[in-house]
Amino acid sequence: GAVVSQHPSWVICKSGTSVKIECRSLDFQATTMFWYRQFPKQSLMLMATSNEGSKATYEQGVEKDKFLINHASLTLSTLTVTSAHPEDSSFYICSARDGTLWETQYFGPGTRLLVL
Amino acid sequence: GQQLNQSPQSMFIQEGEDVSMNCTSSSIFNTWLWYKQDPGEGPVLLIALYKAGELTSNGRLTAQFGITRKDSFLNISASIPSDVGIYFCAGQLVGNEKLTFGTGTRLTIIP
Numbered sequence: 001g002a003v004v005s006q007h008p009s010w011v012i013c014k015s016g017t018s019v020k021i022e023c024r025s026l027d028f029q030a031t032t033m034f035w036y037r038q039f040p041k042q043s044l045m046l047m048a049t050s051n052e053g054s055k056a057t058y059e060q061g062v063e064k065d066k067f068l069i070n071h072a073s074l075t076l077s078t079l080t081v082t083s084a085h086p087e088d089s090s091f092y093i094c095s096a097r098d099g100t101l102w103e104t105q106y107f108g109p110g111t112r113l114l115v116l
Numbered sequence: 117g118q119q120l121n122q123s124p125q126s127m128f129i130q131e132g133e134d135v136s137m138n139c140t141s142s143s144i145f146n147t148w149l150w151y152k153q154d155p156g157e158g159p160v161l162l163i164a165l166y167k168a169g170e171l172t173s174n175g176r177l178t179a180q181f182g183i184t185r186k187d188s189f190l191n192i193s194a195s196i197p198s199d200v201g202i203y204f205c206a207g208q209l210v211g212n213e214k215l216t217f218g219t220g221t222r223l224t225i226i227p
Binding site: 043046 | 159
């Protein structure tokens with residue numbers, strides 16, 4: 001149980017285009033989902049926290065107009081990188097928290113974004 | 117944002133050796149978590165620690181929650197090839213769902 005999926009697993013796009021990444025909890029309801037970014041050989045950095053039906057809370061330094069997050073249901077959150085640029089190339093990982101276990105986050109397999 | 121410091125940054129060991137790594141913070145946490153990340157994958161939870169001084173095992177893995185609540189240790193006994201990867205610690209405070217991740221320890225097993 002507690003499986004989180006992401007789609008797509010990788011994406012290559014041209015500079016200036018927008019890219020949408022989906023995060024789904026497959027066998028549980030996720031009241032909260034988290035979006036992380038990981039640059040090569042670095043740790044995971046939290047970008048934003050998303051609660052179902054409400055606006056996402058962004059970490060300091062993360063542009064909310066550039067990284068649009070929608071958490072429309074208890075099993076789906078989306079991250080849209082708008083007007084992507086090469087510096088947005090990174091590994092984006094989502095996690096989902098089972099509402100019954102406060103401390104446990106289940107991570108998705110990640111989405112690798114390459115902006116040319 | 118804040119990061120936890122992990123050491124060593126990387127390790128090169130032979131199969132069968134034991135491994136020790138640690139994670140330190142300038143501030144206290146109420147929960148310590150250890151994750152393993154394989155290349156191109158998301159982190160997978162290995163061990164969760166909830167009380168200062170707690171020692172918890174998961175197969176060949178043993179982790180401890182430091183008494184000061186500012187550190188944690190992970191030991192792997194009798195390493196095998198599938199232990200290769202990056203190990204991250206993460207700290208969490210009561211009432212705060214956010215995780216603060218460590219800088220990571222990359223484990224490589226020399227044939």
